[in-house]
Amino acid sequence: MEIESTAAALQIAVGRLVRRLRQTHVPGDLTLSEASVLSRLDRVGPAAPGELAGHERVKPQAMGTTLQALEQRGLVSRSPDPSDGRRVLMSITDEGRRLITDRRSLKTQALAEAIGHLSAAEQASLVEAARLLDRLAEEL
Numbered sequence: 001m002e003i004e005s006t007a008a009a010l011q012i013a014v015g016r017l018v019r020r021l022r023q024t025h026v027p028g029d030l031t032l033s034e035a036s037v038l039s040r041l042d043r044v045g046p047a048a049p050g051e052l053a054g055h056e057r058v059k060p061q062a063m064g065t066t067l068q069a070l071e072q073r074g075l076v077s078r079s080p081d082p083s084d085g086r087r088v089l090m091s092i093t094d095e096g097r098r099l100i101t102d103r104r105s106l107k108t109q110a111l112a113e114a115i116g117h118l119s120a121a122e123q124a125s126l127v128e129a130a131r132l133l134d135r136l137a138e139e140l
Contacts, residue, residue: 024110030103033066038075038100041092048087075099
């Protein structure tokens with residue numbers, strides 16, 4: 001199979017998988033951008049809105065809207081930057097951490113159940129595929 005055909009097939013397959021995972025209902029579900037921001041704050045720690053916009057590749061205004069929605073739900077909080085009082089840092093709250101953990105757990109459980117229907121050889125192939133997909137994501 002040529003590289004372009006492989007790329008097209010991979011894009012379709014990954015797109016279908018992502019859509020199916022998005023369709024997995026999670027109580028109090030978040031938009032994709034909200035989930036991404038919460039996940040980043042959970043992994044990396046407090047960050048300025050401009051930094052978050054840069055990492056998420058969105059305009060600062062769009063990030064402001066996302067952060068406002070998360071703040072209104074009590075999922076993030078803002079505080080002055082201790083090293084520069086003019087800047088604001090956004091942090092995930094305990095409620096935000098609980099929600100993102102629950103969301104990951106439910107979606108992971110749904111995916112694990114589907115993987116359980118595959119053969120042992122197919123499951124082993126998925127382990128390698130996950131590693132390769134992560135490498136591909138780094139290359140994009």
